[in-house]
Amino acid sequence: MPAEPALYAGFGCQRGCSVQALSALLHDTLHQQGLAVASLKAIASIDLKAAEPGLVALAAQLGLPLLTFDAATLNGVVVQLSQRSASAFAHTGCWGVAESAALVAATCAEGSARLWVERRVAGKATLALAGRG
Template identity: 45%
Template sequence: MSDISFDRARRHVLGLGCERGTPPAEVLTLANEALKTAGIGGAELAAVASIDSRSEEAAILAVAADFAVPAVFFDAARLEEETPRLKNPSAIVFAHVGCHGVAESAALAAIGGDGELVLGKIKSAHATAAIARIGLQKA
């Protein structure tokens, strides 16, 4: 969490997963849909998070740039530690990347142990998004 600055205004992390080469516009549209569904404004985001194998993925980096927040990445082993807290664990995702979810797990990993999902995984054709919120004592 060292690259993330939480405060009373920025209490949320947007977790993202996507197939390689997904157009940035698709992921940005999904990110905005996630925020709208959760009733959260872009100014409330502290970071965008994903799996480390997507650390150079243009779509994820574009979303972070659009919201002017850092992009943080975690390895599959760290994301797998979040499995008990997932709303939508997936054996299919585990078979492909080694963890039971990317978007939800990344959001939770970035938030830390006292955070919670406020929006479980939603999907577009080639991407997933989820949102987690930090616990009150960190704000």
């Protein structure tokens, strides 16, 4: 049986997005993909969300670090994104928070990364999963 992959969950969210909404999106996505919560190594987002209560609470509930990166760092993986969002760029300075954050976190930890789950949207939140390619 193959080992569980080391995965990094990248989130984008609107201000005030609840921990319940973020958790539901994460758990639904993992379940649909047949992946275990235990495979998660970190939650990641843009530095603008470093103190976002829902993200902070989710990381604490899962016992995982919340890693945040600036827009310039996130733009370093733009060629790997499944799509580029002009709206995300207008609000944050990067072309996609969830996918970029997941990819950067995974690359920092694992040396290389690919998207395991492309950007998924539910209400006020977006999520992507990345891990070693």
